[in-house]
Amino acid sequence: MSLDLFLLIAAALFSVGLYGALSQQSVVMIMMGLELMVNGVMLAGGAYWWFVAPASLDGQVLVLVALVVMAVEMAMGFAVTTAIFRARDVDLTDSAADLRG
Amino acid sequence: MTDGLALWGAVVLPFGLLLVATTAASLSAALGSAAAGRAVPVRTVLQPVQEAARLLVVRRRRTQHPDALLWRLGGGTLFVTAVLAAAVVPIGDAPVLRSEVGVVWFNAAETLLWAALWLTGWGGNSVAGLIGGYRFLAQALAYELPMMLALITAALGAGSLDVVQVAAAQEDLWFVVWMPVAFVVFLVAALALSFWGPFSQPAGSDAAGGVLAELSGVDRLVVLVGRYAWLAAAAGMSVPLFLGGGAGPLLPSWLWWLAKTLAVLAALVWVRWRWPVVRVDRFEEIAWVVLLPAIVVQALVVSLVVI
Amino acid sequence: MELVLAVAFGIVAVAAAVAVFVVDSMARATYALLVSFLAVAAELVLLGSAYLGVLTVLMMTVEMAVMGVFMIMYMMNPAGLMPMSMVHNKRGALSIAIGTFVVLGAGALLVPWPSRTGEPPAELTRALGFSLMGEHMLAMIVIGVALLATMISAVLLATDRGRYDRYGDELERDTPRDPVAGGVGR
Numbered sequence: 026m027s028l029d030l031f032l033l034i035a036a037a038l039f040s041v042g043l044y045g046a047l048s049q050q051s052v053v054m055i056m057m058g059l060e061l062m063v064n065g066v067m068l069a070g071g072a073y074w075w076f077v078a079p080a081s082l083d084g085q086v087l088v089l090v091a092l093v094v095m096a097v098e099m100a101m102g103f104a105v106t107t108a109i110f111r112a113r114d115v116d117l118t119d120s121a122a123d124l125r126g
Numbered sequence: 127m128t129d130g131l132a133l134w135g136a137v138v139l140p141f142g143l144l145l146v147a148t149t150a151a152s153l154s155a156a157l158g159s160a161a162a163g164r165a166v167p168v169r170t171v172l173q174p175v176q177e178a179a180r181l182l183v184v185r186r187r188r189t190q191h192p193d194a195l196l197w198r199l200g201g202g203t204l205f206v207t208a209v210l211a212a213a214v215v216p217i218g219d220a221p222v223l224r225s226e227v228g229v230v231w232f233n234a235a236e237t238l239l240w241a242a243l244w245l246t247g248w249g250g251n252s253v254a255g256l257i258g259g260y261r262f263l264a265q266a267l268a269y270e271l272p273m274m275l276a277l278i279t280a281a282l283g284a285g286s287l288d289v290v291q292v293a294a295a296q297e298d299l300w301f302v303v304w305m306p307v308a309f310v311v312f313l314v315a316a317l318a319l320s321f322w323g324p325f326s327q328p329a330g331s332d333a334a335g336g337v338l339a340e341l342s343g344v345d346r347l348v349v350l351v352g353r354y355a356w357l358a359a360a361a362g363m364s365v366p367l368f369l370g371g372g373a374g375p376l377l378p379s380w381l382w383w384l385a386k387t388l389a390v391l392a393a394l395v396w397v398r399w400r401w402p403v404v405r406v407d408r409f410e411e412i413a414w415v416v417l418l419p420a421i422v423v424q425a426l427v428v429s430l431v432v433i
Numbered sequence: 434m435e436l437v438l439a440v441a442f443g444i445v446a447v448a449a450a451v452a453v454f455v456v457d458s459m460a461r462a463t464y465a466l467l468v469s470f471l472a473v474a475a476e477l478v479l480l481g482s483a484y485l486g487v488l489t490v491l492m493m494t495v496e497m498a499v500m501g502v503f504m505i506m507y508m509m510n511p512a513g514l515m516p517m518s519m520v521h522n523k524r525g526a527l528s529i530a531i532g533t534f535v536v537l538g539a540g541a542l543l544v545p546w547p548s549r550t551g552e553p554p555a556e557l558t559r560a561l562g563f564s565l566m567g568e569h570m571l572a573m574i575v576i577g578v579a580l581l582a583t584m585i586s587a588v589l590l591a592t593d594r595g596r597y598d599r600y601g602d603e604l605e606r607d608t609p610r611d612p613v614a615g616g617v618g619r
Contacts, residue, residue, distance in 0.1 A: 026435055026436050026439050026479070028541075028546050029541055029542055029546075030436075030439060030440070030443070031439070031443075031476065031480070032537075032540075032541030033443075033538055033541050033542070034443035034446060034447060034476070035537075035541075036533075036534055036537035036538045036540075036541055037447045037450075037534060037538075038446060038447060038450050038469070038473070039533065039534075039537065040530045040531065040533045040534035040537070041447065041450040041451055041453075041454070041530065042450065043526075043529065043530045043533055044454065044526050044527060044529075044530035045453065045454045047522070047525070047526035047529060047530070048454075048520040048521065048522060048523050048526035048527070049454070049519065049520055050519045050520060050521055051507070051508055051519055052507075053500070053503055053504050053507055053508060054454070054462075054519065056500075057453055057454075057462065057463075057466050057500075058454075060466065061450050061453065061466070061469065064446075064450075064469060064470060064473050067473060067477070067489070068446075068473050068476055068477070071476070071477045071480045071482050071485065072476075072480060074480070074482070075480040075481050075482070075553075076546070076549055077546065077547055077548075077549060077550070078549075078550060078551065079481070079549065079551055079552060079553040080550065080551025080552060080553065080554070081551070082554075082560060082561055082564040082569070083569075085482060085485060085557075085561050085564075086561075086564065086565065086569045086572050088477070088482070088485050089485065089488075089561075089565075089572075089576075090572060090576065092485075092488065092489065092492060093576045093579065093580065095492075095493075095496070096492065096496065096580070096583075097579055097580065097583045099496055099499075099500065100583050100584070100587040101583060101586070101587055101590075103500075103503050103587070103591070104586065104587035104588075104589075104590035104591040105590060106503070106507060107590065107591040108590045108591065110507060111593055116507040116508065117519075119521065191512075193458065193460065193461070193512070195461075196460060196461065196464065199464075225483060226483065226484075226556065226557075226558055227483050227484045227487050227558055230484065230487045230488060230491065231487050233491055234487045234488075234490040234491040234494070237490070237491050237494040237495050237498075238490070238494050240494055240495055240498035241464065241467060241494055241497065241498050244498055244501060245460070245464065248460055251512070260502070263498060263499070263502060266498075270495070287484075287558060404616070405616075407613045407614070407615065407616070408614075408615060408616025409616060410615070410616070411615030411616045411617050412616040412617060415615075415617050416617065
């Protein structure tokens with residue numbers, strides 16, 4: 026096992042998630058893309074901790090924070106989706122572009 | 127203190143769990159006959175075996191456009207996660223898998239039930255099944271937090287997430303004595319997670335059998351076995367968490383563990399034939415308004431004692 | 434052995450991640466995402482972080498189960514019985530994603546990473562707990578406040594009923610009028 030391998034996997038996860046977040050129209054699918062990106066960050070964080078500085082616990086705390094970010098993102102994402110869906114019966118980002126400058 | 131059992135333990139564990147689960151099913155059949163006012167001949171205890179044999183040979187029903195992959199995956203996950211959860215339960219002194227995060231491991235295996243039951247309901251492409259799946263999710267939302275806090279309370283009392291150390295910390299006093307609320311909440315959660323007895327609405331007859339509605343043949347057998355296995359695994363886990371693990375005079379520790387497990391299991395099975403079913407929406411509020419504050423206070427008391 | 438497992442879980446994680454955006458059924462997409470998370474959790478366990486790995490399984494399973502409900506609720510065609518495309522600017526997104534992967538991957542392979550210093554503490558979970566309650570207290574505080582704020586604001590955004598809907602315009606009712614009665618008998 027080496028750091029390179031895990032970083033490569035993490036980069037792949039991050040890129041797939043980025044593709045999803047950019048290309049999907051539905052808010053729920055965009056959130057799945059975002060979650061995949063954070064998933065990659067978590068893997069990279071865990072790998073850095075193990076292969077570079079296992080003595081200090083900063084890496085572990087970072088992964089924990091990434092997990093929390095994911096939970097917060099999902100809760101707020103669904104709350105906003107629900108609010109938009111209640112107001113105008115849509116779940117597509119293209120139909121909620123009122124604030125576009 | 128011994129480490130985890132050897133590799134043979136992992137091979138034997140599923141069969142052991144199956145045996146305990148079958149015992150629970152036999153007991154349930156006997157109690158059911160008694161509750162219905164029928165005579166209970168000795169052969170009643172063979173009923174589950176006969177039923178299993180019947181389900182093995184009977185031809186499966188088909189539904190229109192089922193999502194077969196997810197359906198089978200959901201059903202199979204039940205028993206697999208039950209085995210995973212049972213792996214960290216110390217059989218006497220040593221579990222099959224010794225982990226420093228055993229309590230969290232058990233909890234994580236349990237959360238996979240959320241996915242398993244919903245998939246089982248979804249896969250059949252039938253209304254009754256889907257209703258059952260959603261009902262289980264709602265029920266899980268109710269029992270999950272109280273259960274997590276019950277697990278944490280026991281771990282807090284021992285100062286360790288290792289189930290072996292939790293059991294060892296009860297040498298002087300069983301946790302059930304000074305954490306009765308946590309014990310009761312854990313048992314309630316054990317009933318709820320195996321959608322059993324008062325919490326069997328996800329498989330309720332008012333929705334034509336809920337998650338079990340469209341299951342037939344081997345598929346049904348797999349899900350039913352998984353359900354009994356979870357009941358057995360939860361009963362087995364309650365012993366090291368609250369009932370002193372394998373502690374007891376004279377007999378070897380694994381026998382004490384087994385005796386306590388069967389006692390808890392018998393109580394859980396007995397409840398099924400004595401208590402009415404609680405509707406999920408009612409249990410939701412009971413769990414959040416009654417159980418959750420109660421267990422939080424319990425955890426607070428325990429942490430004050432520990433400090 | 435560990436290398437084989439690490440590569441296998443990595444392939445599973447990435448393949449499941451791709452499947453999320455390829456399959457038609459929303460249920461399958463949600464649970465493909467869960468498989469990806471479970472594979473990453475297994476990688477974390479391989480990397481010596483048993484607690485974080487198991488915690489990932491716990492959190493992500495619940496999250497995906499709930500996510501599945503929302504997916505089915507909001508998406509057209511949830512079961513994927515009528516395949517349809519719901520993407521915009523596919524080509525641009527694909528090229529940006531591939532470009533990102535090339536840059537990140539090249540960085541992962543070419544940068545001379547520092548070598549390993551020190552050993553993980555003997556009881557990692559206990560050490561993590563102490564560090565969260567000690568030197569990383571700030572992180573813990575921020576997490577706690579952020580989660581509380583999230584809970585309040587998410588409920589506020591998602592619900593369309595306030596206390597005037599429940600207790601009447603003058604707040605005159607003793608028992609709230611709710612669509613679902615609940616079990617405590619209020």
